[in-house]
Amino acid sequence: MKSYIKAAAAAATLTALGLAVSGCSTGGGSAAEEGPLTVWIMGDSGANFEELVAPWVEESGTEVEVVAVPWDGIDERLTTAVASGSGPDLLQVGLSKLRTFADAGALMPLDDQLGDHPGLAAENFPDGIAGEASAVNGETVSIPWVSDTRVLFTRTDILAENGIDAPPATWDELRADAKTLAGRGEGQYGYYIPQWDSPLPVFMTWSNGGDIIDADGNVDFDTPEFDAAVDTYTGLYADGSVPTNSDFDQTQGFISGVAPMLISGPYLAKSIADSAPELEGSWTVSPVPAGSGSATSVFAGSNLAVWHNTDQVDQSLELLEYLSEPETQLEWFEINGELPTNVDALADETLLSDPLVQVYAEQLADARILPLVPNWDGGVGADLLTALNSIALNGEDRETAIETLITKSDGVSVN
Numbered sequence: 001m002k003s004y005i006k007a008a009a010a011a012a013t014l015t016a017l018g019l020a021v022s023g024c025s026t027g028g029g030s031a032a033e034e035g036p037l038t039v040w041i042m043g044d045s046g047a048n049f050e051e052l053v054a055p056w057v058e059e060s061g062t063e064v065e066v067v068a069v070p071w072d073g074i075d076e077r078l079t080t081a082v083a084s085g086s087g088p089d090l091l092q093v094g095l096s097k098l099r100t101f102a103d104a105g106a107l108m109p110l111d112d113q114l115g116d117h118p119g120l121a122a123e124n125f126p127d128g129i130a131g132e133a134s135a136v137n138g139e140t141v142s143i144p145w146v147s148d149t150r151v152l153f154t155r156t157d158i159l160a161e162n163g164i165d166a167p168p169a170t171w172d173e174l175r176a177d178a179k180t181l182a183g184r185g186e187g188q189y190g191y192y193i194p195q196w197d198s199p200l201p202v203f204m205t206w207s208n209g210g211d212i213i214d215a216d217g218n219v220d221f222d223t224p225e226f227d228a229a230v231d232t233y234t235g236l237y238a239d240g241s242v243p244t245n246s247d248f249d250q251t252q253g254f255i256s257g258v259a260p261m262l263i264s265g266p267y268l269a270k271s272i273a274d275s276a277p278e279l280e281g282s283w284t285v286s287p288v289p290a291g292s293g294s295a296t297s298v299f300a301g302s303n304l305a306v307w308h309n310t311d312q313v314d315q316s317l318e319l320l321e322y323l324s325e326p327e328t329q330l331e332w333f334e335i336n337g338e339l340p341t342n343v344d345a346l347a348d349e350t351l352l353s354d355p356l357v358q359v360y361a362e363q364l365a366d367a368r369i370l371p372l373v374p375n376w377d378g379g380v381g382a383d384l385l386t387a388l389n390s391i392a393l394n395g396e397d398r399e400t401a402i403e404t405l406i407t408k409s410d411g412v413s414v415n
Helices: 046-060 071-084 095-103 156-161 171-182 199-207 224-238 250-256 266-275 313-323 326-336 355-364 380-394 398-409
Strands: 037-042 064-069 090-094 143-146 151-154 261-264 284-286 302-306
Touching (some): 037 046, 037 313, 046 313, 064 071, 071 095, 090 095, 095 302, 151 355, 171 261, 199 224, 224 398, 250 261, 302 313, 380 398
Parallel strands (some): 037 064, 037 090
Antiparallel strands (some): 143 302
């Protein structure tokens, strides 16, 4: 895809702009007023984020220190930062952790600040993102940053070779196709289930017309719709259609054809295109399969938030406003493969001319956020995966495993 912002590509070197990468935070809360802004960026996107903010650094004269925090290391980093009182100035927060960060008191409430920063106003973002996905207990504590939904990736060439002429549109079709593809021989599979992916069984439940939250806001796994999701999830393992090793590499598995179907986010498309350009035309994306209801996916985006006791509030909000501009978000899609949240960026004609983006946009129209229960990743989400993986991988009695899950989640609420 062509460059959206030529100026950013022609920016001065990182050294000249004063950008730095550090393996650990120096602590924005205790930094001097004139010190650099420390930004925690999740995963391995630190270098790309440096490129993105380079024009702002040059124009503002404010240095930015980018700290790349592994997704599986954020809980420990948060605990340490809250205990010490010294965190970053800005940080990326995955939606599944928004409630956890807010409950820990790590995020600055922003409602009183937004009037002075029109670029951060709710009308710049889609309704479902600006409200439900940015606030906790009615208080705005973050600003939308990345629109991330899950879609179905398929190696259409491999499906065609095995008599499958289109990506599966339902979970029943996917299970049948996956079993066919797994029959190609030893070490070949039809589908890949990440054993760490707690949203998957949730949107399987949604696709059956159900929910895991009852009318009173309580977690509820005792429903026929969730039971059907368990059938699909564990059935794929029972069919021998998915790899059982926990360290399976989804990108390489897809590129090699070992696992020619999987569900992931738009970032995977960039990884495939960059790593295996020779596969162009041999793979596609489509909406996630439907169950007995609609093809509903998860909105798994991430937000940017201001650390609760930063002494560089103005600079942090100015950078946050820059990051929310349509041009900046379009540039981030180009260099990192993650979709915008700004409504004008999402409506960009060049962006929407990409056939893959058209599918992402279609799926975003039927996507929901995970319930904002306390500590999803370490609590309900972890218990959900423990139950399902114990059945699928260890042969635990299904009824016992689900009853244990129901007992552990009893009394957990979004309220």
